[in-house]
Amino acid sequence: MRAFNKRMGFWFSAGVAIILALSGCGGAASNSAPTADTTAASPVQTPPGGESANQGSTSSPVTIENNGRTLAFAEAPKRAVSLSQHTTEIMLALGLADKMVGTAYLDDQILPELQEAYAKIPVLSKQYPSKEVLLSVEPDFVYAGWKSAYTDKAVGTVEDLEKMGVQAYLQQSSNMTAPGLEDVYADIEKIGRIFRVEPRANELIERMKNEIGQITDRLKDVGQPIPVFVYDNGEDKPYTAANNYMTKLIALAGGKNIFDDIPKGWTSVSWEEVVARKPEVIVVVDYGDKTVEQKRNLLLTKKELAELPAIKNNRLIVLPLSAASEGVRAPIALKTLAEGLYPEKF
Incomplete structure (x- = not known):
């Protein structure tokens, strides 16, 4: 994978946690990307006075x-x-x-x-x-x-x-x-x-x-964190989040990354290790050559994963790579994770 240094195009439906069913998901001189729908609250608003950034005119170094x-x-x-x-x-x-x-x-x-x-x-x-x-x-x-x-x-x-x-x-x-x-x-x-x-x-x-704050307020009484496995890519060996930004977001959402004890950002593990740690939810990172549907099929049809709680209960959350990156989408990413982990709270 990795993940964040290999970027591939993919469509984004912001703020939607997809549980129990997943679907697959310029050198140019001009820009004409279409508009996507979003159901999640966004922190981004049109700045006062439109797009102009003339608010700071100071010449101080x-x-x-x-x-x-x-x-x-x-x-x-x-x-x-x-x-x-x-x-x-x-x-x-x-x-x-x-x-x-x-x-x-x-x-x-x-x-x-x-x-x-x-x-x-x-x-x-x-x-x-x-x-x-x-x-x-x-x-x-x-x-x-x-x-x-x-x-x-x-x-x-x-x-x-x-x-x-x-x-x-x-x-x-x-x-x-x-x-x-x-x-x-x-x-x-x-x-x-x-x-x-x-x-x-x-x-x-x-x-x-x-x-x-509005999202985390709803999660104050959730109790024991839910064990979460992040699946980025990989067939023979899964590539997963270890101790990184996604791990922090998962914790805020009331979960616990099962590989948060590994002192790396991203790492390869074995499927046997995944099974041993018994994740109840799998977060699928949406990007790359494999579609969400392909990643879903791989997880749901791998024999060694069949008895995992996450697979038996079909608890899969899709998190687009843009939401998993360190930017203005933090509230969208957190809401996606929280809704997937605790749908009854939203």
Whole structure:
């Protein structure tokens, strides 16, 4: 898998936990993705005054610590490029569309409330653009979710980009051990500072916290956490979440990742280990070459899994990769998990 460094397109129905039945689920110069329906509450709203991010006009220098590097911004970037869906959505949720000259690597459907702004931004590539394509739009700032973006096989190293006058920010919460919601908020706050839209960033963070609080309030009396297995991919050996962001979301939703004792973000395990830990619910990560229906069939027809409580009771929750990434969809992801684990509470 992995998961989060291999991105493939897939459709998203935001905020819907699918239990007992699963279904399968730009180099372009323009952007025209269709709109998806959503039943989950979203923390993202159109910023006051529309898309314009002119709220921060201060010329005071800003210094940011980012993954062991110090980035200094004499002024807010004017020509930004986002290189992953969750970083794109953070930019758009902060009303920064008019500061963006390109985007890339869409996992699935952009949040409906951000679609209009997104459609106006050029899609440079379905996956990572080449360095040449990136530089063709003359960016002064690039914002990636995953380390894989900043390699010679993608847009180039951060050192190479800086030599060409391009500041490179890497989503810290997506590239650390066991990140939590506070780490996601810290990234949003830093982007707000860089673009001089701190009030807007603070407002977004507060909305996310309020949405999450409303969900967790319903789970106060759920008792013993439900054992959960995260299935990402793999036939001979499953690839699963260990001690990572999804594990934190599962815990908030009243569950317990059965492999949270492994000191890695993602890891391969054996099916025998899965059986031994007796998960009562399986979270299926929706992305990649295999459809949800294919993943469902694999799990439901594997003989060694037949006696698992999750399989016997057909308790499978679909979580799109975009919701499982460290971004503005945290309330949507949490609600999806909580509804799947405790449907009686919603």
